[in-house]
Amino acid sequence: MRSNDSAIKFTLSKTERLCSRKIIAGLYESGFFVSKYPIRINYMFTDLPQKDVFLQGMVSVSKRKFSKAVDRNRIKRLLREIYRHRKHQLENRLIEANLPMAVAVIFTGTQKLDYWEMESIFNKVFIKLIAAVEEKIKLGSNPI
């Protein structure tokens, strides 16, 4: 963490979060996802409301699996922190390819995990997601 890394922004401001109900509904219906229990990431390549933002994300926990709001908040906060620390890898690639994208991180488990367990699983899922994006970029850049 020195001066040459200062370009990396770990921020997660409002423009980088998914707020549009339409896109969220589309995200659940699109069917594109990568997963490793208990984390699943739905993704969709779509135009976003802000032209200079290429990645919008959201975090979700089922109310049915965690009926207490405290538990849901805890899991969402952990997932959001992990997502916030990792997302720059994906975002840089998307900016290079000029490909906007929406992402939903969904916790499908029934047991609470701590930060480090959660992070190791998230990393595995995220590698899959980046691979999926690379494939899309390859297809998109080769007009047939």
Add this chain to the structure above:
RNA sequence: AAGGCAGUCUGAUCUAUCGACUCACGGAAGUGAGUAGGAAAGUCCGGGCAACACAGGGCGUCGCACUUCCUAACUGGAAGGGAUUUUGGGCAACCAAAGUUACAGAAAGUGUCACAGAAACUAAACCGCCUCUUCGGGGGUAAGGGUGAAAAAGUGGGGUAAGAGCCCACUCAUUUUGAUGUGAAUCAAAAUUGGGAUAAACCUUGCGAGUUGAAAGACCAAAUAAACCUGGAUCAAAGGGCGGCUCGCCCAAUUAUCUUCGGAUAAGCCAGAAGGGUAGGUCGAUUGAGGUAUAUUGCGAAAUAUAUCCUAGAUAAAUGAUAGAUACCACGGCAAAAACUGUGGGCACAGAACCCGGCUUAUAGGGCUGCCUUUUUU
């Protein structure tokens, strides 16, 4: 001193790195300040607020039910009354303390009251008791027996053929009158009034309740269809709106052309059907029946006055994540206490969603108060 139960208060602090939301300043980069609870929960009551509805009456439905007071209001709270439970004291009446209490009406009516029992509600006659007898039985009786959760006021005496509130004394209940109290009631006197329980059974009486619920609602932006089709009225009828139902109440009805002056056609109007679009922002929304302190009034809930403070405001939904430390807790070490030190924990219940007043439920650890148990000392 230890343990348990109940009530009540509290629900810790600091540092670093990376973030989120709101506000202020700034041209910008950014800087500064603030950021979850006692229950934010359950959504059980009540109110504010908003939209719609609202001539009035009847029926129905739902809720509440000792009194007075507090409150914006309440199924809330305070103070009190009655009933009742436990403990202690006392021969007893009773007294004290701590609880519990949906506590209007059973003499308006209906229903239910198993089994047992003769009889369970305009009481009854199995054994018994008394009496008459033509010896078959008839009459009187509600003391005693037996059944039952409960047998028709209870105890004692008189009385009688035997008995019975039939009469008397005391007690209990009911009613009436008087006194005290704002009142629930209490106390006293009189009366023969002595007519089971159950209303968290129907019901009756009294009081209260319009419906919906911030996804309410207002405005702006965006989008669009004033398409097409069907029906209807302008002849007061059909129709539509309102409420749980009924009676009922409310609603609009034009223009042009043609005309044989009856009407016709078209547009507009009303209703329906079908289809399409949008689904983003601002307000509502946090200054309020507000909090805190002091004084006064009141037994108290609370009220009034003055001073002071502004204390989350998100909207796919912020208030965080990670690491470390301290307070603190548990166990161990030093013969004991303190101090010191090692290891582990550093936590429960729980997350605002328009806002208030209550109620209910959950809660690790710690503080305080009360009660109970055990042990030690005096």
